[in-house]
Amino acid sequence: xxWLKRYWQVLSRPSLHFSLGVLTLGGFLAGIxxxxxxxTALEVTNTEQFCVSCHEMRDNVxxxxxxxxxxxNRSGVRAVCSDCHVPHEWTHKIARKMQASKEVWGxxxxxxxxxxKFEAKRRxxxxxxxxxxxxxxxxxxxxxxxxxxxxxxxxxxRAAEAHSTALGGGDKTCIDCHKGIAHELPDxxxxxx
Amino acid sequence: MKYRLxxxxxxxxxxxxxxxxxxxxxxxxxxxxxxxxxxxxxPATPIPGDPREVEREVRNYPEQPPVIPHIIRGYQVDxxxxxxxxxxxxxxxxxxxxxxxSVTHFMDRDGQVRAAVSxxxxxxxxxxxxxxxxxxxxxxxxxxxxxxxQEAAEGGQP
Numbered sequence: 001x002x003w004l005k006r007y008w009q010v011l012s013r014p015s016l017h018f019s020l021g022v023l024t025l026g027g028f029l030a031g032i033x034x035x036x037x038x039x040t041a042l043e044v045t046n047t048e049q050f051c052v053s054c055h056e057m058r059d060n061v062x063x064x065x066x067x068x069x070x071x072x073n074r075s076g077v078r079a080v081c082s083d084c085h086v087p088h089e090w091t092h093k094i095a096r097k098m099q100a101s102k103e104v105w106g107x108x109x110x111x112x113x114x115x116x117k118f119e120a121k122r123r124x125x126x127x128x129x130x131x132x133x134x135x136x137x138x139x140x141x142x143x144x145x146x147x148x149x150x151x152x153x154x155x156x157x158r159a160a161e162a163h164s165t166a167l168g169g170g171d172k173t174c175i176d177c178h179k180g181i182a183h184e185l186p187d188x189x190x191x192x193x
Numbered sequence: 194m195k196y197r198l199x200x201x202x203x204x205x206x207x208x209x210x211x212x213x214x215x216x217x218x219x220x221x222x223x224x225x226x227x228x229x230x231x232x233x234x235x236p237a238t239p240i241p242g243d244p245r246e247v248e249r250e251v252r253n254y255p256e257q258p259p260v261i262p263h264i265i266r267g268y269q270v271d272x273x274x275x276x277x278x279x280x281x282x283x284x285x286x287x288x289x290x291x292x293x294x295s296v297t298h299f300m301d302r303d304g305q306v307r308a309a310v311s312x313x314x315x316x317x318x319x320x321x322x323x324x325x326x327x328x329x330x331x332x333x334x335x336x337x338x339x340x341x342x343q344e345a346a347e348g349g350q351p
Binding site: 067068069156158161180184186187188 | 269
């Protein structure tokens, strides 16, 4: 207890050697460096290399993504993991990253480290993502797919029909009809699409 | 003496392989594969386009599996999920506006109608394919049943 008190006294005593200006500026600069470093670190965890650096992601969902339109298509525009799975807005991003700390535990303890274990857990994992997309009105899809810019005359009749009614009217959101757009679906018994 | 023997043997072997070389590439029967030989690598034919604006086609004979009038790229059909039945199942067909799979799909091998689509009809693309603008790979002189009947009625050879 005593040493704590002594530290507090040192910390709470006004500075003797540095002017307030130097301290403020120093603090400001240090802040920039840490803030930048923090965000850079966050950005690194947003890259696809980071996501597929663990084999759980590389051998399952990444392998499946490769066959889909979001990885290979005629125009060459593609979506990476974080485009769909990490919100753009800062507070939401931090919230998602906090949740992701739990996934690190799963990785350490190997909760999905084989295909079988992954398949057994896939429904639960998928449902979590469906809930998230449902709650934010498929925000991540809409970051790239603008409803107002969809030309129904160019779409396949089935698509135009569904988009101009249920989607346009706001009854449904992308994930209601487009589950399994990027990965294989789990056993879907009981899921109403 | 020995050297000469080896030399002759080598020459014979070389001549033999040289003579044999074209033989490795017999000309192909003009089947599915366009002209060229079996040993040759010919460029792949382009993948036919996806159907976009196709109507449902009239079937050429009653038992013909209808062709699919839309894109099915990336549709998952396996033990976990059947994307086709997502719209064409008994329960979803009306709300999806899709035709329901016919009752034959519910029959087991004894002709007994089951509650769900039977295993032998589960994998849709075994019988159904999308309608595309592909050129037929081999000529076909297939005539629809209507034309066969008409020609028979007119007294000509079918």
